[in-house]
Amino acid sequence: MRDFRGLSNIALIGFMGTGKTCVGKKLAQKLDLQFVDSDVEIEQIMNMSIPEVFNRFGEIRFRSEENLVIQKLANHSQNTVIASGGGSVVNPINLIALKNSCVVVTLTASPEVIMQRCSKKGNRPLLKQDDTLENVKALLASRFVAYNRGDFIVDTDELLPEEVVDVIVRRLEENGYAKGQG
Ligand code: S3P
Numbered sequence: 574m575r576d577f578r579g580l581s582n583i584a585l586i587g588f589m590g591t592g593k594t595c596v597g598k599k600l601a602q603k604l605d606l607q608f609v610d611s612d613v614e615i616e617q618i619m620n621m622s623i624p625e626v627f628n629r630f631g632e633i634r635f636r637s638e639e640n641l642v643i644q645k646l647a648n649h650s651q652n653t654v655i656a657s658g659g660g661s662v663v664n665p666i667n668l669i670a671l672k673n674s675c676v677v678v679t680l681t682a683s684p685e686v687i688m689q690r691c692s693k694k695g696n697r698p699l700l701k702q703d704d705t706l707e708n709v710k711a712l713l714a715s716r717f718v719a720y721n722r723g724d725f726i727v728d729t730d731e732l733l734p735e736e737v738v739d740v741i742v743r744r745l746e747e748n749g750y751a752k753g754q755g
Pocket of ligand 1: 587588589590593594612623657658659660661696697698699
């Protein structure tokens, strides 16, 4: 595994519903780091919600805003936990930028758990309420290679967010992560 000495940021990557935002906030609190969510940044820049961005401008425009936000966050953050939008690392340029400046942690969950966690919210344009398990599996499969590039992977199916945080902190400590550097 990569030695984390010199990296002061932690990026959480993974599919919708794996807990990046919830875990990221708690992780930041625990390690006394800043927290930033790429979707929230996009919403602030465009002054509208993510579903509105998709509805009014489409996915291509969303992805181009997302690319800019991820590059900015990757290149200018220090001592920060970055929760990245689920599709952002499909673009290898974003993945490389995050890997250059962050310990990259992949959160995973089974398609069934993802469906359960996301079904009630209706705030994800790529995961509609009437989506089938097959659709989720297909989208997950298409992103497998990108998500597999994290420095380590934490399966969140059976864990509470606090437990996910504990696993991450342990893995970070084992590999020399130290905030305040780089
Ligand atoms: C997306 C994930 C969402 C959001 C957008 C597209 C994706 O973020 O960026 O709806 O392509 O997987 P979360 O992973 O935070 O839900």
